Amino acid sequence: MAGADDLKVVERWKRLAEAETDSRMRLEFGVLAQIFAERAGRQDLWHKQLKEWNVEETIIGKRLIAEGEANEARKLLLHLGSKRFGPAPAPVESTLRAIPERERLERMADRLLDATSWDDLLATP
Numbered sequence: 001m002a003g004a005d006d007l008k009v010v011e012r013w014k015r016l017a018e019a020e021t022d023s024r025m026r027l028e029f030g031v032l033a034q035i036f037a038e039r040a041g042r043q044d045l046w047h048k049q050l051k052e053w054n055v056e057e058t059i060i061g062k063r064l065i066a067e068g069e070a071n072e073a074r075k076l077l078l079h080l081g082s083k084r085f086g087p088a089p090a091p092v093e094s095t096l097r098a099i100p101e102r103e104r105l106e107r108m109a110d111r112l113l114d115a116t117s118w119d120d121l122l123a124t125p
Contacts, residue, residue: 004042010049031064066102073105077112077121085118092118 037046115121
């Protein structure tokens with residue numbers, strides 16, 4: 001994302017991406033561009049420039065957004081859980097990483113202060 005904070009770079013990227021004849025592929029390009037922009041800390045500029053692309057409406061976009069939210073929930077659970085129960089053993093980390101549903105991870109976060117151990121927390125349905 002070198003130059004990702006330069007409006008001219010964004011506009012050039014848009015021109016190149018708009019040359020794609022498959023509209024679904026164009027949208028997927030937009031999703032990927034926003035993911036990379038977020039990683040580079042440039043999401044505000046890119047989101048503003050790509051708002052008309054409706055990238056959240058694509059299948060891959062929805063999946064990537066959901067995966068990103070689940071990953072953030074996992075990170076938070078590991079961080080706060082480590083403060084409450086001590087470092088997570090490898091099996092706990094593996095179990096957390098295998099949970100695909102953001103909703104379940106959120107329920108676990110809600111129980112974090114009431115759970116008595118990592119095992120108790122992982123037992124959250």
